[in-house]
Amino acid sequence: MLLLLKHPIKNMLMKDFFVKSHGLGNDYIVMNSHEISFEMNVENIKTICDVHYGIGSDGILLLVDSTKADFGLRILNPDGSEAEKSGNGLRIFAKYLYDYGLAKSKTFSIDTLGGVVYAEVMETDNEKARTIQVDMGKAIFEAAKIPVNSDLTECLDETLSLENQSYLINCVSVGNPHCVILKEELSEAEIKQYGSEIENHPKFPNRINLQFAKVLSRDEVEILIWERGAGYTLASGSSSSAVAAVMVKKGLTNRKLKVNMPGGTLKLEIAKDWQIRMTGEVREIASGYLSAELLSDLQ
Numbered sequence: 001m002l003l004l005l006k007h008p009i010k011n012m013l014m015k016d017f018f019v020k021s022h023g024l025g026n027d028y029i030v031m032n033s034h035e036i037s038f039e040m041n042v043e044n045i046k047t048i049c050d051v052h053y054g055i056g057s058d059g060i061l062l063l064v065d066s067t068k069a070d071f072g073l074r075i076l077n078p079d080g081s082e083a084e085k086s087g088n089g090l091r092i093f094a095k096y097l098y099d100y101g102l103a104k105s106k107t108f109s110i111d112t113l114g115g116v117v118y119a120e121v122m123e124t125d126n127e128k129a130r131t132i133q134v135d136m137g138k139a140i141f142e143a144a145k146i147p148v149n150s151d152l153t154e155c156l157d158e159t160l161s162l163e164n165q166s167y168l169i170n171c172v173s174v175g176n177p178h179c180v181i182l183k184e185e186l187s188e189a190e191i192k193q194y195g196s197e198i199e200n201h202p203k204f205p206n207r208i209n210l211q212f213a214k215v216l217s218r219d220e221v222e223i224l225i226w227e228r229g230a231g232y233t234l235a236s237g238s239s240s241s242a243v244a245a246v247m248v249k250k251g252l253t254n255r256k257l258k259v260n261m262p263g264g265t266l267k268l269e270i271a272k273d274w275q276i277r278m279t280g281e282v283r284e285i286a287s288g289y290l291s292a293e294l295l296s297d298l299q
Helices: 042-049 087-099 188-199 237-249 292-298
Strands: 017-023 026-032 060-064 071-076 107-112 115-125 128-138 156-161 166-173 177-182 209-217 220-227 231-233 256-261 264-270 275-281 283-289
Touching: 017 087, 026 087, 042 060, 042 292, 060 087, 071 087, 087 107, 087 115, 087 128, 087 237, 087 275, 128 237, 166 237, 177 237, 188 209, 188 220, 188 231, 209 237, 220 237, 237 256, 237 264, 237 275
Parallel strands: 026 060, 071 107, 177 209, 220 256
Antiparallel strands: 017 026, 017 283, 060 071, 107 115, 115 128, 128 275, 156 166, 166 177, 209 220, 220 231, 256 264, 264 275
């Protein structure tokens, strides 16, 4: 049963207050839509996320109202586009809700463009959330629903031809679209070289998130990530979820596994009905208020 929490968002105004946190090096700025004095448009998002002209981050998590869940979330990429779902972003957002007293219990629901998800604070440190588990929803392999332009019902081991390269791709949606490429060896230079071309390939109508993945054992994989709208990224919860789902689908790993990324490790569990459960740490970096000068630049 869905319990809608009564939280006094509009009565706790801290004008232009922000929190910056990271999940395994994947960092986001969290803000409350009722507390900002500027329009959250594309140019302002780009400025705030810029490491030189703004705070610097991999995106903005904006708390909004929802009639479907306890809290609503908009996930804004540093290029100004909007993401359907982010695993690290969800854990960071859940930490913010718990740490700042908006969530009145350790379990609550969050409404995203990719659907309603459920979060649970598993471990705390000095009364602050440290380890959070998120129910990421179901993995979807049907090409048309990802979406992928494919003649196959499921885009598995399909050839993707680039200008100077070709890959066998495996595509899945975990609320947002992903392309997983199995590799014997992982190369940061290679994913940076081809990441943008694959992300924006005509085969993917809504662009795509990319992962290079190497199987280490039945219980462990290693991945590199190119995130749609953000580029090369140290860690990603939705990318880890997508890779885990593809590995199970292809029979390469067990349903419980660890996904190692440059930023750290997440624990994933893929149920028989393809429900995905993800567990990992989150840490706050800083909190404060946007300066009058930055606000002047935004306006």
